[in-house]
Amino acid sequence: MLMLKRIYLATAVHGELTLNGKHIAYTIELPWQDNKKRISCVPEGIYVLRKRYSEKFKWYFVLLDVPNRNCILIHPANDAQKELQGCIAPVTQFTAEGKGTESRKTMQKLTNALEPYRINRQIKLCITSNTSENEKQ
Template sequence: MLVLKRIYLATAVRGELTLNGKHIAYTIELPWRENKKRISCIPEGTYILRKRYSEKFKWHFVLLDVPNRSGILIHPANDAQKELQGCIAPVTKITGEGKGILSRKALQVLTDALEPYRTSGQIKICITSNTSENGKQ
């Protein structure tokens, strides 16, 4: 299973994506603001991922059945405040609060890692809090 462990900061959320315990990418998101559309990350939980294509993001993923939200994607972005509206962006390295680098490369690593699972059935992502860390990385 794909797991996203989050660390909640004042102005952003950072996380780490792992697949079967293996590091895939770091993530950046907007901070938790009570699941409000376009300004908050989504609630913790388990969601189904579907691969999707758009002109803007090319190949990316959409999370299905997010409570009170729609259009939640995993797509490339290097600055949560400027480029995200509740979505999740994979990044190769965290460079600051809500910032990272080489997001398109990180999304490609994720896409490649998930491809065998996509053809054999549903892909699920479990989003949880990283309680073993104190917010520093």
């Protein structure tokens, strides 16, 4: 299973994506804002991913059945505040809070890693926290 373990910071959320225990990428997201559309990271939980293509993002993934939200994507972005609206962006490393490097390259790495699983069955993403519930606020 694809796992995203998060750390909640003041202005962003940082995470690490692993597949079967192996590091794939780090992630950046907007901070937790009570699951409000376009300004909050998504709630923790298990989501099915669907692969999609667009001219803007090339290959990316859509999270299905996010409570009270839609169009939540995993797509390239190096600055959460400027480029994300509630989505998740894979990055190679963190450069500051909510910022990272080489997101397009890292997105390709993620897509390649997930391809064998997508063909055979649904890809599930489990989002959990490295911090307690009180630290989110």
